[in-house]
Amino acid sequence: MAKFVFIVPPLTGHINPTLSMGAVLLQRGHQVGWITLDPELALKLPEGGELLLIQYNESDQDKQDSEKYLDIITKKIVYGIDSIKFLYEEVLIPLNRHSYEGIVSWLEKYKPDLVITDHQMFAGAIAAVNHKIPYATSVTAPAAIKIMDELPKVHEWEVNQIVALQKELGIDKPASIACSGILTMVLTSREFFGELELPDTYHFVGPVINRKPVNTHFDWDLLHKNNRPKILVSIGTTFDHEHKKNFFAKVIEAFEDEDLTVVVVSDPELFDLWPENFIVQRMVPQLELLPHLDAVVCHGGHNTVCETLMNGLPMVVIPIAYDQSHVAGRVVRVGAGLRLNFNRFKGKHLQQAVQEILHDTTFKTAAQEIKESFIAAGGTETAATLLEQFSVNEPLFLFNN
Amino acid sequence: MDAIATNKQLNNDEIFDLMKQFITEVIGEEFVEEMDITPQSSFTKDLEMDSIEIVSFSEKIKTHFGEQIDFTGWLSAMDLDQLINLNLEMIINYIHECQLSR
Numbered sequence: 001m002a003k004f005v006f007i008v009p010p011l012t013g014h015i016n017p018t019l020s021m022g023a024v025l026l027q028r029g030h031q032v033g034w035i036t037l038d039p040e041l042a043l044k045l046p047e048g049g050e051l052l053l054i055q056y057n058e059s060d061q062d063k064q065d066s067e068k069y070l071d072i073i074t075k076k077i078v079y080g081i082d083s084i085k086f087l088y089e090e091v092l093i094p095l096n097r098h099s100y101e102g103i104v105s106w107l108e109k110y111k112p113d114l115v116i117t118d119h120q121m122f123a124g125a126i127a128a129v130n131h132k133i134p135y136a137t138s139v140t141a142p143a144a145i146k147i148m149d150e151l152p153k154v155h156e157w158e159v160n161q162i163v164a165l166q167k168e169l170g171i172d173k174p175a176s177i178a179c180s181g182i183l184t185m186v187l188t189s190r191e192f193f194g195e196l197e198l199p200d201t202y203h204f205v206g207p208v209i210n211r212k213p214v215n216t217h218f219d220w221d222l223l224h225k226n227n228r229p230k231i232l233v234s235i236g237t238t239f240d241h242e243h244k245k246n247f248f249a250k251v252i253e254a255f256e257d258e259d260l261t262v263v264v265v266s267d268p269e270l271f272d273l274w275p276e277n278f279i280v281q282r283m284v285p286q287l288e289l290l291p292h293l294d295a296v297v298c299h300g301g302h303n304t305v306c307e308t309l310m311n312g313l314p315m316v317v318i319p320i321a322y323d324q325s326h327v328a329g330r331v332v333r334v335g336a337g338l339r340l341n342f343n344r345f346k347g348k349h350l351q352q353a354v355q356e357i358l359h360d361t362t363f364k365t366a367a368q369e370i371k372e373s374f375i376a377a378g379g380t381e382t383a384a385t386l387l388e389q390f391s392v393n394e395p396l397f398l399f400n401n
Numbered sequence: 402m403d404a405i406a407t408n409k410q411l412n413n414d415e416i417f418d419l420m421k422q423f424i425t426e427v428i429g430e431e432f433v434e435e436m437d438i439t440p441q442s443s444f445t446k447d448l449e450m451d452s453i454e455i456v457s458f459s460e461k462i463k464t465h466f467g468e469q470i471d472f473t474g475w476l477s478a479m480d481l482d483q484l485i486n487l488n489l490e491m492i493i494n495y496i497h498e499c500q501l502s503r
């Protein structure tokens with residue numbers, strides 16, 4: 001039996017796929033731990049999974065305030081290309097620098113056979129290389145690597161940020177080691193990702209969807225009360241600020257008079273009154289809900305997009321920041337939906353776009369085709385099998401990268 | 402685009418109008434009507450274009466000028482800060498210079 005450790009950033013979309021992969025590895029009799037800054041992760045881990053919490057000595061002033069890194073990404077209003085600068089300079093680099101020593105001490109204690117680090121937790125890769133433990137990378141936001149192709153200099157800038165941190169932590173190499181030289185799992189299908197030449201060590205395993213049911217109340221009777229089309233509107237967990245109020249005001253304008261049932265993921269207190277055809281909840285059982293729906297409106301977060309396509313549903317994507325513009329670009333390119341500009345769109349554009357994807361069946365057909373490609377890529381089981389293979393071949397791959 | 406338009410040298414005003422036309426094609430006429438597009442307009446801050454929109458805008462320039470101008474090459478040589486600050490004037494000047502050097 002092998003010992004695996006996942007190293008995850010405090011970002012829901014990056015954590016969820018590791019929970020599914022870890023659950024399969026545990027079922028197959030392996031030992032699995034998660035290195036994280038977030039104590040709350042304990043509540044989400046699959047049975048038997050071990051929480052390896054990064055904690056620092058009380059006397060080390062700089063290292064005490066781990067908490068501030070947990071929601072750092074939600075603290076600033078960011079948009080477009082600007083957001084990439086913010087993401088690296090103010091989120092990823094400080095987060096990785098802060099996490100590094102904690103990761104190292106867990107690797108020394110836990111002694112895993114294989115490290116699986118998120119592509120944005122490059123401190124995990126650096127720690128693994130410095131301690132001669134083989135590592136794999138899970139690319140939970142595949143559009144982020146698509147940027148290589150579309151905006152090469154932006155990609156180069158990102159790499160320079162990573163290389164500088166590597167140097168600071170003892171690896172003097174001109175290339176980023178964030179993506180493992182032995183196994184990099186890209187959590188989508190080739191068909192959805194699009195053309196880009198990548199090394200043989202990149203495996204398209206398809207989306208890894210978190211199957212653990214969410215324990216959230218949902219009024220199914222209310223959902224099924226009408227025969228009208230049903231849509232979900234969600235802009236994920238990352239944008240917890242003014243963006244939300246503006247956005248949902250336009251959602252209300254778009255759908256209040258439509259013959260639709262609109263499920264909205266939002267704080268209900270955002271507005272005093274929501275239209276009668278809206279069901280508003282802070283959390284919804286999204287995976288259970290999707291099979292009952294006709295379309296989705298979202299911000300282009302990788303997980304929601306994949307879950308939507310996995311249900312063969314068309315969507316309207318309204319990207320806000322980071323790699324979401326590129327995810328939206330892919331949705332449009334494969335024909336599974338339409339995109340709107342977050343700052344520019346008005347209620348009527350959203351209303352028209354949703355009517356179009358509901359009535360023109362080519363969108364749904366394209367979504368179904370991507371669904372087939374996702375299924376063919378294999379998903380969680382395939383990812384777990386790859387990880388098992390690389391955990392037993394340790395000596396051969398010691399010198400990854 | 403017709404071949405005549407692509408072969409003749411454009412002055413800066415003509416290049417500006419052409420850029421405006423491409424922006425309109427990328428983001429939609431009704432949005433452009435509400436905007437005050439000037440040579441100083443920056444793509445990210447003023448026009449609120451996201452990265453995919455900037456990429457499709459550059460594809461239009463490439464299609465229009467073809468071999469004459471290596472616009473994608475010029476754009477892809479920009480680093481993040483330059484891209485964030487990219488405005489119409491920079492593009493107009495670049496196209497203008499390419500025409501002069503032919």
